[in-house]
Amino acid sequence: MRSAPDGRKFRWAFLTGALLLALLTPGVSFAEEPASSPAPASEAASAPPSEVPKSVLSWETRAGRSYVIPAIEVVGYLFLLNWYDRNYLADKAIYRTDGNTFWKHLTDSKWIIDSDQFSINQFLHPYGGTVYYGLARSAGLNFWESFLYTAAGSFLWELGGETGPPSINDQITTTFGGTFLGEPLFRMASLLLEGGRGKPGFWRELGAAVISPPTGFNRLVFGNRFDAVFPSHDPAIFTRFQVGGTLTSLFNTQIFSRDIKHSGVIADFSIAYGLPGKPGYSYTRPFDYFDFQFTAATANIFESITTRGLLFGTDYAVGDSTRGLWGLYGNYDYISPQVFRVSSSALSLGTTWQSWLSRTVALQGTALAGAGYGAAGSVHITGDRDYHYGATPQALLALRLIFGNRAMIDLTGREYYVSGVLSPEPHAWEHIVRGDMSFTWRIYGRHGVALQYVVSHRDAHYPFVEVRDQTVGTFSLAYVFLGSTGFGAVEWRGLAADGR
Numbered sequence: 001m002r003s004a005p006d007g008r009k010f011r012w013a014f015l016t017g018a019l020l021l022a023l024l025t026p027g028v029s030f031a032e033e034p035a036s037s038p039a040p041a042s043e044a045a046s047a048p049p050s051e052v053p054k055s056v057l058s059w060e061t062r063a064g065r066s067y068v069i070p071a072i073e074v075v076g077y078l079f080l081l082n083w084y085d086r087n088y089l090a091d092k093a094i095y096r097t098d099g100n101t102f103w104k105h106l107t108d109s110k111w112i113i114d115s116d117q118f119s120i121n122q123f124l125h126p127y128g129g130t131v132y133y134g135l136a137r138s139a140g141l142n143f144w145e146s147f148l149y150t151a152a153g154s155f156l157w158e159l160g161g162e163t164g165p166p167s168i169n170d171q172i173t174t175t176f177g178g179t180f181l182g183e184p185l186f187r188m189a190s191l192l193l194e195g196g197r198g199k200p201g202f203w204r205e206l207g208a209a210v211i212s213p214p215t216g217f218n219r220l221v222f223g224n225r226f227d228a229v230f231p232s233h234d235p236a237i238f239t240r241f242q243v244g245g246t247l248t249s250l251f252n253t254q255i256f257s258r259d260i261k262h263s264g265v266i267a268d269f270s271i272a273y274g275l276p277g278k279p280g281y282s283y284t285r286p287f288d289y290f291d292f293q294f295t296a297a298t299a300n301i302f303e304s305i306t307t308r309g310l311l312f313g314t315d316y317a318v319g320d321s322t323r324g325l326w327g328l329y330g331n332y333d334y335i336s337p338q339v340f341r342v343s344s345s346a347l348s349l350g351t352t353w354q355s356w357l358s359r360t361v362a363l364q365g366t367a368l369a370g371a372g373y374g375a376a377g378s379v380h381i382t383g384d385r386d387y388h389y390g391a392t393p394q395a396l397l398a399l400r401l402i403f404g405n406r407a408m409i410d411l412t413g414r415e416y417y418v419s420g421v422l423s424p425e426p427h428a429w430e431h432i433v434r435g436d437m438s439f440t441w442r443i444y445g446r447h448g449v450a451l452q453y454v455v456s457h458r459d460a461h462y463p464f465v466e467v468r469d470q471t472v473g474t475f476s477l478a479y480v481f482l483g484s485t486g487f488g489a490v491e492w493r494g495l496a497a498d499g500r
Helices: 008-024 068-088 099-107 118-137 143-160 168-194 202-211 213-221
Strands: 237-251 263-273 290-297 301-318 322-335 340-356 361-378 388-403 407-418 429-444 447-461 469-482
Touching: 068 118, 068 143, 068 213, 099 143, 118 143, 118 168, 118 213, 118 301, 118 322, 118 340, 118 361, 143 168, 168 202, 168 213, 168 263, 168 290, 168 301, 168 322, 168 340, 168 361, 202 213, 263 469, 301 340, 322 361, 322 388, 322 407, 340 388, 340 407, 340 429, 340 447, 361 407, 361 429, 361 447, 388 429, 429 469
Parallel strands: none
Antiparallel strands: 237 263, 237 469, 263 290, 290 301, 301 322, 322 340, 340 361, 361 388, 388 407, 407 429, 429 447, 447 469
């Protein structure tokens, strides 16, 4: 368990960094031209790896990485967090821990599923996990080593951060959610630093620090020790930022409409990194492909954040028209469409692909099925815990139909079943379905407009729940700012494996 400041202070930080990423990514033409050959990214400096001092990080040779520095940083962060909580939060007594607390929790304490607020457990804990993860990752450690630091940081907090018993659900969401969210944040920050020519300037450093604060911290405090930028290996990327107005309709909500904001403003950022089909690009590292989306709204402040990334897998080809990748993905989702919310950290099997249907029309898609540990519930339930925990089978199908440089249609369906397995309520379950449909029209350059409709449905079954059947739909009209690659269709036809 861990209390933390309100999540509101993070929402605009995400969007500010996301917009900086879109604005500062080098521009390319929208014309259909053969892709240029990928250029290897600089990792430490212009000097060959053999000439880089061993005390300076090199991502190629892994020289200069540190296991000690992030360990000290994680412990220091935990002490500072506990100091802040015991002095400035309302329930100060919860954080008045000492050595006896740690020893008791380590040797004689029963782990529980806690009853903290949904936003704390399902967002702020994973976001806290990104701090542990980012401190290790930006110190030169790889994905799996940073995952272990995240798990260790969460474990230390559960033992010594609070006087209450350690929490199973917090350990899971902080470790897995923190990793599956932390790696995209680290990659996006690194991509921003890598863009342009020469050493990153002030604005790129600031943007990277907003996206991934631990990365910015290590780059600032340790100077050239960790100045080397993580190499992206030139992935195929699609980015989009949009902002507009919304209208919300309710169906079978069992909630008075006065509790709902029927109109408002919405802002959204999404990036697909490592789209299949780029000649010369390979999937040898976890999250060499990932998809990230963040949405903030005045109607609900923090509407959604979703990530999925390839952990283990390989690419494939079907004829000359289809390129794809398949394997094991890591997922973190947090969705809150005003009247209810659902969140999970999961592992899924599936595939991501692109098929050319004609000379100018392409179909991109992702199909996933897996399971994780999640939570769901209505925002209007009262009690010690206003949501249900359980093992969560889930599925996703996302399709994007791209019409040259002019328009695209997006269709995404998600389904979650928060079961009674591994749950305090063994006979309870929640069934959540969400559909997202949008049409985007490019008007000029990177600028366009989008029409979008999102519908979310919840069906709950457990004794103490009065609100069981809820459906909410949101229509939006938005201005769209596209990234440098337009709609993101990857061209490989007629290109050799080296991109020429």
